[in-house]
Amino acid sequence: MSIPRNIGVFGGGRMGAGIAHAFVVAGANVTVVEANQTAADAAADRVFASLAKAAERGKLNDELDAARSRLTVASSAEALSECALIIEAVPEVVTLKQDILASVERVAQNAVLATNTSSLSVDVIASSLRRPDQFIGLHFFNPVPASDLVEIVVGSKTSPELATEAARWVEGLGKTAITVTDSPGFASSRLGVAIALEAMRMLEEGVASAEDIDTAMTLGYKHPTGPLKTTDIVGLDVRLAIAEHLAREVGDRFDPPAILRQKVADGQLGRKAGQGFYRW
Numbered sequence: 001m002s003i004p005r006n007i008g009v010f011g012g013g014r015m016g017a018g019i020a021h022a023f024v025v026a027g028a029n030v031t032v033v034e035a036n037q038t039a040a041d042a043a044a045d046r047v048f049a050s051l052a053k054a055a056e057r058g059k060l061n062d063e064l065d066a067a068r069s070r071l072t073v074a075s076s077a078e079a080l081s082e083c084a085l086i087i088e089a090v091p092e093v094v095t096l097k098q099d100i101l102a103s104v105e106r107v108a109q110n111a112v113l114a115t116n117t118s119s120l121s122v123d124v125i126a127s128s129l130r131r132p133d134q135f136i137g138l139h140f141f142n143p144v145p146a147s148d149l150v151e152i153v154v155g156s157k158t159s160p161e162l163a164t165e166a167a168r169w170v171e172g173l174g175k176t177a178i179t180v181t182d183s184p185g186f187a188s189s190r191l192g193v194a195i196a197l198e199a200m201r202m203l204e205e206g207v208a209s210a211e212d213i214d215t216a217m218t219l220g221y222k223h224p225t226g227p228l229k230t231t232d233i234v235g236l237d238v239r240l241a242i243a244e245h246l247a248r249e250v251g252d253r254f255d256p257p258a259i260l261r262q263k264v265a266d267g268q269l270g271r272k273a274g275q276g277f278y279r280w
Contacts, residue, residue: 002172003028008083008108010100012043012073015116016089018144021050022173024070025060025145031072031079040073047071050145059145081107085169087138089116092241098128105129112162114138119189119242122155122182132157136166139186142234151188152179184249185242192230193242197257199227203277204259210277228277232270236277240264 007023009016012032020030024047032047034040048068055064072079077100080086086104090096097120101113113135115125126132137153150170154163163179170177180187199213207213214226231239240261246254263269263276270276 003169004084004112005029006083006085007031008033008080008086008104008111009089010077010080010086010104011089011116012040012046013089014046015140015142015144016087017043017046017050018142019087019089019116019140020047020071021054021145022140022175024051024067025054026173027061027070029070029072031074031083033074033077033079035075037075040075044071044073054145077103077107080104080111083108083111085112085114087114087116092117092120092238094120094124097125101125101135102128105131112136112165114166116140117153119185119245121184122153123157126155126157133159134162136162137182137186138166138170139188141188148176149188150175150177151186152177153182153186154179155182185246189242190246190250192227193239193246193254196227196231196239197243197254197260200231200257200259200277203228204257232276232278232280234270235272236260236264236269 003026005028007028007030009020009030009032012034016032020032023030032043034043051064051067054060060067086108088097088101090100097115105113115137116139117137118139122137126135129135135155136158139151139153141147141149152163152166167177185193202208202213203210210228214229217223217226240256243254243256267273268275271280274280
Protein backbone atom coordinates (compact mmCIF):
# COMPACT_ATOMS: atom_id res chain seq x y z
CA MET A 1 0.00 0.00 0.00
CA SER A 2 1.48 3.35 -1.06
CA ILE A 3 -0.64 5.25 1.45
CA PRO A 4 -0.50 5.05 5.26
CA ARG A 5 -2.68 2.29 6.67
CA ASN A 6 -4.31 4.46 9.35
CA ILE A 7 -5.60 7.88 8.31
CA GLY A 8 -7.28 10.55 10.39
CA VAL A 9 -9.56 13.30 9.11
CA PHE A 10 -10.56 16.12 11.45
CA GLY A 11 -13.80 17.56 10.11
CA GLY A 12 -16.53 15.52 8.48
CA GLY A 13 -18.30 18.04 6.26
CA ARG A 14 -18.46 17.80 2.49
CA MET A 15 -14.68 18.00 2.04
CA GLY A 16 -13.72 15.89 5.05
CA ALA A 17 -16.21 13.18 4.10
CA GLY A 18 -14.87 13.21 0.54
CA ILE A 19 -11.28 12.84 1.75
CA ALA A 20 -12.32 9.98 4.03
CA HIS A 21 -14.07 8.32 1.08
CA ALA A 22 -10.94 8.54 -1.08
CA PHE A 23 -8.72 6.88 1.52
CA VAL A 24 -11.28 4.19 2.39
CA VAL A 25 -11.61 3.27 -1.29
CA ALA A 26 -7.80 3.09 -1.50
CA GLY A 27 -7.80 0.52 1.31
CA ALA A 28 -6.90 2.59 4.37
CA ASN A 29 -8.55 2.55 7.78
CA VAL A 30 -9.98 6.03 8.33
CA THR A 31 -11.06 7.78 11.52
CA VAL A 32 -13.14 10.93 11.15
CA VAL A 33 -13.38 13.26 14.14
CA GLU A 34 -16.10 15.86 14.54
CA ALA A 35 -17.00 18.36 17.25
CA ASN A 36 -19.70 16.16 18.79
CA GLN A 37 -21.28 12.76 18.32
CA THR A 38 -24.24 14.07 16.35
CA ALA A 39 -21.91 15.69 13.83
CA ALA A 40 -19.74 12.56 13.76
CA ASP A 41 -22.77 10.39 12.97
CA ALA A 42 -23.76 12.80 10.20
CA ALA A 43 -20.23 12.52 8.77
CA ALA A 44 -20.51 8.72 8.79
CA ASP A 45 -23.80 8.98 6.89
CA ARG A 46 -22.12 11.19 4.27
CA VAL A 47 -19.27 8.77 3.73
CA PHE A 48 -21.54 5.71 3.70
CA ALA A 49 -23.82 7.32 1.11
CA SER A 50 -20.80 8.22 -1.02
CA LEU A 51 -19.43 4.68 -0.78
CA ALA A 52 -22.81 3.25 -1.77
CA LYS A 53 -22.80 5.41 -4.92
CA ALA A 54 -19.26 4.25 -5.69
CA ALA A 55 -20.36 0.63 -5.35
CA GLU A 56 -23.26 1.21 -7.73
CA ARG A 57 -20.83 2.60 -10.30
CA GLY A 58 -18.33 -0.21 -9.89
CA LYS A 59 -15.75 2.07 -8.28
CA LEU A 60 -15.05 -0.09 -5.22
CA ASN A 61 -12.33 -2.73 -5.26
CA ASP A 62 -14.04 -4.77 -2.53
CA GLU A 63 -17.47 -5.32 -1.00
CA LEU A 64 -19.39 -2.32 0.27
CA ASP A 65 -19.60 -3.74 3.80
CA ALA A 66 -15.82 -4.25 3.85
CA ALA A 67 -15.25 -0.65 2.80
CA ARG A 68 -17.68 0.62 5.41
CA SER A 69 -15.90 -1.41 8.09
CA ARG A 70 -12.75 0.63 7.51
CA LEU A 71 -14.46 3.85 8.62
CA THR A 72 -14.66 4.97 12.26
CA VAL A 73 -16.17 8.21 13.53
CA ALA A 74 -15.50 9.89 16.86
CA SER A 75 -15.99 13.16 18.72
CA SER A 76 -12.56 13.39 20.36
CA ALA A 77 -9.09 13.99 18.94
CA GLU A 78 -7.88 11.14 21.16
CA ALA A 79 -9.28 8.75 18.57
CA LEU A 80 -6.53 9.85 16.18
CA SER A 81 -3.63 8.75 18.39
CA GLU A 82 -2.68 5.76 16.20
CA CYS A 83 -2.97 7.51 12.82
CA ALA A 84 0.12 7.99 10.67
CA LEU A 85 -1.41 10.84 8.63
CA ILE A 86 -4.05 13.27 9.89
CA ILE A 87 -5.71 15.78 7.57
CA GLU A 88 -7.53 18.81 8.93
CA ALA A 89 -10.63 19.74 6.92
CA VAL A 90 -12.43 22.44 8.91
CA PRO A 91 -13.63 25.91 7.79
CA GLU A 92 -11.12 28.44 6.45
CA VAL A 93 -10.37 30.18 9.75
CA VAL A 94 -6.67 30.35 10.64
CA THR A 95 -7.09 30.29 14.42
CA LEU A 96 -9.53 27.37 14.23
CA LYS A 97 -7.12 25.35 12.12
CA GLN A 98 -4.19 26.23 14.39
CA ASP A 99 -6.05 25.21 17.54
CA ILE A 100 -7.26 21.92 16.09
CA LEU A 101 -3.90 20.94 14.65
CA ALA A 102 -2.10 21.78 17.90
CA SER A 103 -4.54 19.59 19.82
CA VAL A 104 -4.10 16.78 17.30
CA GLU A 105 -0.32 17.05 17.51
CA ARG A 106 -0.49 16.53 21.28
CA VAL A 107 -2.31 13.20 20.95
CA ALA A 108 -0.57 11.91 17.79
CA GLN A 109 3.02 12.95 18.36
CA ASN A 110 4.48 10.88 15.52
CA ALA A 111 1.87 11.58 12.86
CA VAL A 112 2.30 13.64 9.73
CA LEU A 113 -0.21 16.50 9.85
CA ALA A 114 -1.80 18.12 6.81
CA THR A 115 -4.27 20.89 6.08
CA ASN A 116 -6.84 20.91 3.31
CA THR A 117 -6.85 24.70 3.12
CA SER A 118 -7.53 26.12 -0.31
CA SER A 119 -5.91 29.51 0.25
CA LEU A 120 -4.53 30.11 3.75
CA SER A 121 -0.79 30.15 4.40
CA VAL A 122 0.63 26.78 5.37
CA ASP A 123 3.44 28.54 7.22
CA VAL A 124 1.02 30.64 9.28
CA ILE A 125 -1.02 27.57 10.20
CA ALA A 126 2.20 25.69 11.05
CA SER A 127 3.26 28.39 13.52
CA SER A 128 1.18 26.65 16.20
CA LEU A 129 2.99 23.31 15.75
CA ARG A 130 6.05 21.85 17.43
CA ARG A 131 7.02 19.87 14.30
CA PRO A 132 6.40 22.14 11.29
CA ASP A 133 8.76 19.95 9.22
CA GLN A 134 6.10 17.23 9.42
CA PHE A 135 3.29 19.50 8.24
CA ILE A 136 2.11 19.97 4.66
CA GLY A 137 -0.83 21.23 2.62
CA LEU A 138 -2.96 18.63 0.85
CA HIS A 139 -5.57 20.63 -1.04
CA PHE A 140 -8.26 18.26 -2.30
CA PHE A 141 -10.96 19.44 -4.71
CA ASN A 142 -14.73 19.20 -4.47
CA PRO A 143 -16.18 16.66 -5.05
CA VAL A 144 -13.19 14.68 -3.80
CA PRO A 145 -14.24 11.22 -5.08
CA ALA A 146 -14.58 12.48 -8.65
CA SER A 147 -11.70 14.97 -8.71
CA ASP A 148 -8.38 13.88 -10.21
CA LEU A 149 -6.24 16.61 -8.64
CA VAL A 150 -4.55 17.19 -5.28
CA GLU A 151 -2.46 20.31 -4.78
CA ILE A 152 0.52 19.66 -2.48
CA VAL A 153 1.53 22.86 -0.71
CA VAL A 154 5.06 22.90 0.68
CA GLY A 155 5.76 25.26 3.56
CA SER A 156 9.15 26.83 4.22
CA LYS A 157 9.82 24.28 6.97
CA THR A 158 8.21 21.25 5.34
CA SER A 159 10.66 18.36 4.99
CA PRO A 160 11.59 17.71 1.33
CA GLU A 161 11.20 13.99 2.05
CA LEU A 162 7.64 14.61 3.21
CA ALA A 163 6.83 16.48 0.01
CA THR A 164 8.08 13.51 -2.01
CA GLU A 165 6.16 11.05 0.14
CA ALA A 166 2.97 13.11 -0.19
CA ALA A 167 3.16 12.82 -3.97
CA ARG A 168 3.28 9.03 -3.59
CA TRP A 169 0.21 9.13 -1.37
CA VAL A 170 -1.70 11.12 -3.97
CA GLU A 171 -0.69 8.59 -6.61
CA GLY A 172 -1.89 5.84 -4.29
CA LEU A 173 -5.32 7.47 -4.28
CA GLY A 174 -5.40 7.30 -8.07
CA LYS A 175 -5.11 11.07 -8.36
CA THR A 176 -2.56 13.47 -9.86
CA ALA A 177 -0.44 15.78 -7.69
CA ILE A 178 0.87 19.22 -8.44
CA THR A 179 3.39 20.72 -6.02
CA VAL A 180 3.45 24.43 -5.19
CA THR A 181 5.26 26.56 -2.65
CA ASP A 182 3.28 28.26 0.08
CA SER A 183 1.93 31.46 -1.50
CA PRO A 184 -1.42 33.30 -1.45
CA GLY A 185 -4.06 31.18 -3.14
CA PHE A 186 -1.45 28.64 -4.24
CA ALA A 187 -1.91 27.88 -7.95
CA SER A 188 -5.43 26.49 -8.22
CA SER A 189 -7.41 28.88 -6.03
CA ARG A 190 -5.59 31.92 -7.35
CA LEU A 191 -6.36 31.06 -10.97
CA GLY A 192 -9.86 29.78 -10.27
CA VAL A 193 -10.88 32.82 -8.25
CA ALA A 194 -9.38 35.23 -10.80
CA ILE A 195 -11.52 33.71 -13.57
CA ALA A 196 -14.63 33.58 -11.37
CA LEU A 197 -14.32 37.22 -10.27
CA GLU A 198 -13.97 38.38 -13.88
CA ALA A 199 -17.04 36.31 -14.81
CA MET A 200 -18.97 38.05 -12.02
CA ARG A 201 -17.87 41.47 -13.25
CA MET A 202 -19.01 40.56 -16.76
CA LEU A 203 -22.41 39.50 -15.40
CA GLU A 204 -22.60 42.69 -13.34
CA GLU A 205 -21.82 44.81 -16.43
CA GLY A 206 -24.42 43.02 -18.56
CA VAL A 207 -21.87 41.54 -20.96
CA ALA A 208 -23.76 38.23 -21.09
CA SER A 209 -26.00 35.98 -19.01
CA ALA A 210 -24.57 33.62 -16.40
CA GLU A 211 -25.42 30.68 -18.64
CA ASP A 212 -23.65 32.15 -21.67
CA ILE A 213 -20.57 33.18 -19.69
CA ASP A 214 -20.28 29.65 -18.33
CA THR A 215 -20.88 28.11 -21.76
CA ALA A 216 -18.03 30.22 -23.15
CA MET A 217 -15.68 28.44 -20.76
CA THR A 218 -17.13 24.93 -20.96
CA LEU A 219 -17.31 24.77 -24.75
CA GLY A 220 -14.65 27.30 -25.67
CA TYR A 221 -11.99 26.29 -23.15
CA LYS A 222 -13.16 22.79 -22.17
CA HIS A 223 -13.67 23.62 -18.50
CA PRO A 224 -15.91 20.89 -17.03
CA THR A 225 -18.06 23.53 -15.28
CA GLY A 226 -18.30 27.26 -15.88
CA PRO A 227 -16.88 29.71 -13.30
CA LEU A 228 -20.26 30.95 -12.06
CA LYS A 229 -21.76 27.49 -11.63
CA THR A 230 -18.52 26.38 -9.95
CA THR A 231 -18.88 29.31 -7.55
CA ASP A 232 -22.40 28.13 -6.72
CA ILE A 233 -21.06 24.65 -6.00
CA VAL A 234 -18.14 25.89 -3.88
CA GLY A 235 -20.32 28.44 -2.07
CA LEU A 236 -20.42 32.18 -2.66
CA ASP A 237 -19.44 32.82 0.96
CA VAL A 238 -16.37 30.62 0.55
CA ARG A 239 -15.39 32.38 -2.68
CA LEU A 240 -15.89 35.77 -1.03
CA ALA A 241 -13.62 34.86 1.89
CA ILE A 242 -10.89 33.62 -0.45
CA ALA A 243 -11.16 36.70 -2.67
CA GLU A 244 -10.88 39.00 0.35
CA HIS A 245 -7.83 37.09 1.54
CA LEU A 246 -6.20 37.31 -1.89
CA ALA A 247 -7.00 41.02 -2.15
CA ARG A 248 -5.16 41.60 1.12
CA GLU A 249 -2.20 39.44 0.17
CA VAL A 250 -1.82 39.95 -3.60
CA GLY A 251 -3.55 43.18 -4.53
CA ASP A 252 -6.76 44.93 -5.48
CA ARG A 253 -7.21 42.91 -8.66
CA PHE A 254 -8.84 40.35 -6.35
CA ASP A 255 -11.28 42.83 -4.79
CA PRO A 256 -14.67 41.08 -4.74
CA PRO A 257 -17.25 42.69 -7.07
CA ALA A 258 -20.40 44.19 -5.59
CA ILE A 259 -22.59 41.41 -7.03
CA LEU A 260 -20.76 38.81 -4.96
CA ARG A 261 -20.96 40.82 -1.75
CA GLN A 262 -24.66 41.51 -2.28
CA LYS A 263 -25.57 37.89 -2.97
CA VAL A 264 -23.74 36.75 0.15
CA ALA A 265 -25.47 39.46 2.20
CA ASP A 266 -28.82 38.26 0.81
CA GLY A 267 -28.07 34.66 1.76
CA GLN A 268 -27.75 33.54 -1.87
CA LEU A 269 -24.79 31.28 -1.15
CA GLY A 270 -25.16 28.91 -4.07
CA ARG A 271 -26.26 25.29 -4.25
CA LYS A 272 -26.36 24.78 -0.47
CA ALA A 273 -28.85 27.65 -0.15
CA GLY A 274 -30.87 26.81 -3.27
CA GLN A 275 -29.90 30.08 -4.96
CA GLY A 276 -26.70 31.73 -6.11
CA PHE A 277 -25.94 32.69 -9.68
CA TYR A 278 -28.34 29.86 -10.53
CA ARG A 279 -31.47 28.46 -8.89
CA TRP A 280 -30.88 24.95 -7.54
